[in-house]
Amino acid sequence: MAGTRDCGDPAGSDIAVTATEQALTAAFRDEAGLLAASLVRMLGDFAVAEEIVQDCLLAAWERWRVDGIPDNPAGWLWTSARHRALDIARRDARYRAKLVILAASCGTYEDAQPADDRLALIFTCCHPALSREAQVALTLRTVCGLSPRQIASAFLASEHAIAQRLTRARRKIATAAIPYRVPDADHLAERLAAVLAVIYLMFNEGYLTSSGDYPERRALTEDAEWLAALLADLMPSEPEVLGLLALIRLHRARAKTRFDRDGQLVLLADQDRALWDHAAIAGAADLVVRASRIRRPGPYQLQAAIVACHAEAPSWEDTDWPQINLLYDALLAYLPSPVVALHRAIARSQVTGPVDALADLDALGGPLDSYHLFHATRAHLLREVGRLAEARRADEQALGLTANPAERALLEQRLTRARTPADRARRA
Amino acid sequence: MGRWFAANGSRIGATSQLQGHETATSVRFGQDGTAMVTDGPFLEGKEQIGGYAEIEVSDLDEALEMARTWPGRGTVEIRPAVTSR
Numbered sequence: 001m002a003g004t005r006d007c008g009d010p011a012g013s014d015i016a017v018t019a020t021e022q023a024l025t026a027a028f029r030d031e032a033g034l035l036a037a038s039l040v041r042m043l044g045d046f047a048v049a050e051e052i053v054q055d056c057l058l059a060a061w062e063r064w065r066v067d068g069i070p071d072n073p074a075g076w077l078w079t080s081a082r083h084r085a086l087d088i089a090r091r092d093a094r095y096r097a098k099l100v101i102l103a104a105s106c107g108t109y110e111d112a113q114p115a116d117d118r119l120a121l122i123f124t125c126c127h128p129a130l131s132r133e134a135q136v137a138l139t140l141r142t143v144c145g146l147s148p149r150q151i152a153s154a155f156l157a158s159e160h161a162i163a164q165r166l167t168r169a170r171r172k173i174a175t176a177a178i179p180y181r182v183p184d185a186d187h188l189a190e191r192l193a194a195v196l197a198v199i200y201l202m203f204n205e206g207y208l209t210s211s212g213d214y215p216e217r218r219a220l221t222e223d224a225e226w227l228a229a230l231l232a233d234l235m236p237s238e239p240e241v242l243g244l245l246a247l248i249r250l251h252r253a254r255a256k257t258r259f260d261r262d263g264q265l266v267l268l269a270d271q272d273r274a275l276w277d278h279a280a281i282a283g284a285a286d287l288v289v290r291a292s293r294i295r296r297p298g299p300y301q302l303q304a305a306i307v308a309c310h311a312e313a314p315s316w317e318d319t320d321w322p323q324i325n326l327l328y329d330a331l332l333a334y335l336p337s338p339v340v341a342l343h344r345a346i347a348r349s350q351v352t353g354p355v356d357a358l359a360d361l362d363a364l365g366g367p368l369d370s371y372h373l374f375h376a377t378r379a380h381l382l383r384e385v386g387r388l389a390e391a392r393r394a395d396e397q398a399l400g401l402t403a404n405p406a407e408r409a410l411l412e413q414r415l416t417r418a419r420t421p422a423d424r425a426r427r428a
Numbered sequence: 429m430g431r432w433f434a435a436n437g438s439r440i441g442a443t444s445q446l447q448g449h450e451t452a453t454s455v456r457f458g459q460d461g462t463a464m465v466t467d468g469p470f471l472e473g474k475e476q477i478g479g480y481a482e483i484e485v486s487d488l489d490e491a492l493e494m495a496r497t498w499p500g501r502g503t504v505e506i507r508p509a510v511t512s513r
Contacts, residue, residue: 128465129453129488168450175451176508179487 020065027064027073028057029226032145035077037117040124040142040180046170048088048095050142056080057145118143119234120181122227126195127178134169135198141166143230144223154220155205192235196244196300199227203248207255221252232287242291243301246284250307253280264413265406269316281311299334302327321350338367342374354384372401376411444482444509453488455495455504463496470503478502482509 039049206220313319328344349357368374379394
C-alpha cells in the first residue's frame with residue numbers, strides 16, 4: 001500500500017483535503033489491522049492476506065476521498081476484500097477453496113463485522129522465533145497497516161530491505177508453522193514481554209530520533225502509542241500493558257520541551273514545565289495507579305511511576321526524589337543493568353548529595369566506561385564538588401563517545417562555559 | 429539424485445530434506461536451566477550436532493514445548509522438514 005497513507009495529492013494542499021486525509025489515516029489504522037487479522041485467520045496465509053488488505057485500502061483511498069468515509073468502514077472493506085478474494089481465487093488455485101469460503105462468508109456489508117482477531121495477530125507478529133527487527137517490521141506492516149516505504153522511512157532503511165525482511169518473516173511463519181493464536185496462560189507472561197519490548201523499541205526509535213535532523217522521517221512514537229492503547233483495550237487486566245501505555249504517554253506529553261527553538265537539547269532540570277501537556281500527564285498517572293491496583297508490579301509500571309514523579313513535579317528542585325529512589329531500587333531488582341544503576345545514582349545525588357553519588361558512580365565504572373552519559377553525569381557531579389579539572393576530563397571523554405549532534409552541542413557548550421579564568425590565563 | 433539414493437538405498441535409514449536455515453528456531457538453556465527461544469539456527473563454527481529426532485507436531489509452539497523440557501545439555505534447534513503437502 002505504498003500509495004495509501006502517504007500519497008497525498010501534491011496539488012491538494014488546502015485544509016479540506018488535509019482534514020479528509022487525516023480522517024482517512026485514522027480510519028485506515030483502525031481498520032487495516034482488523035481486516036488483516038480476520039483474513040489471516042480465515043486464509044492461514046500472511047502473504048495473501050496482506051495483498052488483499054493492500055488492494056482494499058488502495059480502493060478505499062480512491063473511493064473515500066471522493067465519497068467520504070462510509071458509516072461502516074469495516075463492512076465496506078470486508079465487502080471489497082471478498083471481491084478481491086474472488087479475483088485471486090480465479091488466478092491462483094492454491095487459495096481457491098479458502099477464498100471461496102471468504103467470498104461467501106457474509107451478506108451485505110451493513111451487517112458484516114468481522115471478529116477482532118488483532119490480539120492473535122500481534123502475538124504471531126511478535127513470536128520469539130522471529131528476529132526482533134522482523135517482529136517490529138511485521139507488526140507495523142500488518143497491525144498498524146504501514147507501507148514498506150513508511151517503515152523504511154522510520155528506520156532510515158531502504159524500502160527494498162524492509163520488503164525483503166517482511167517477505168522472509170512471512171515465509172518463516174508459513175514454513176516453520178508459527179501458530180496464529182494468543183498464547184496460553186503458561187506462556188502468556190513471557191510472550192507478552194516480547195510484544196511489549198517490540199512496542200517500546202518502536203517508541204524509543206521514534207523518540208530518540210525526533211530531533212528534527214530528518215524531518216521526512218516518520219515518527220514512530222505515535223504508532224507505538226496507538227499500539228500500546230490497542231493492547232490495553234484488548235488486555236485491560238495486564239498491568240504491564242497499562243504501565244507501558246502510561247510510560248509512552250508521559251514521555252510524549254513532555255516531548256515538545258526536549259529541544260529549544262534552535263534544536264538544542266534541553267535538560268529536564270531546565271525544561272519549561274508550563275508547556276507540558278498536563279491533561280495527558282494526569283491521565284497517564286491515573287493509568288499507573290490503575291495498574292498498581294492489580295498488584296503485579298513490573299519494569300514498565302515502575303518506569304512509568306518514576307516518569308510520573310518527574311512529570312507531576314512543579315520543578316526539578318521540588319521533585320519527590322526519595323520516592324524516585326525507592327522506585328529505582330525496585331526497578332533494579334527487575335532490570336539489574338548498570339544503566340539503571342546510573343539513573344539511580346543520579347536520583348540519589350538529589351537526596352544524599354554529590355559526594356555519595358560520586359562514590360556510587362565510581363563503583364559502577366567498568367561496564368559503563370564506553371557509555372557517554374556515565375562520563376557526562378560524572379562530570380556534572382565533579383563540577384558540583386569543585387573538582388573542575390576532573391570534570392573537564394570526564395566531559396571530554398563523554399564528547400568522544402557520542403555522535404548525536406544535540407548531545408555533542410550540549411557537551412561542547414558545557415566545556416566552553418566551564419573554562420575557568422585561570423584556564424584562560426594559562427592558555428593566553 | 430534418485431539414482432544415488434537407489435544405489436545406496438540398502439545402507440540408508442530414515443531421511444528427510446530440511447528447509448533452509450532461515451526457517452530454524454533454537455531453544456537455549458540458561459545457567460539456571462530456563463529455556464530461551466531465539467530466532468535462527470544454533471550452529472556457529474565449532475559447535476556440533478549431538479543427535480537428532482524427527483517429530484510430528486501440529487505447529488512450532490508444540491515443538492518448542494517439547495524442546496523446552498529437553499533434559500540434556502546444549503541447544504535444541506528446530507527445523508521444519510520439506511513435506512509434500
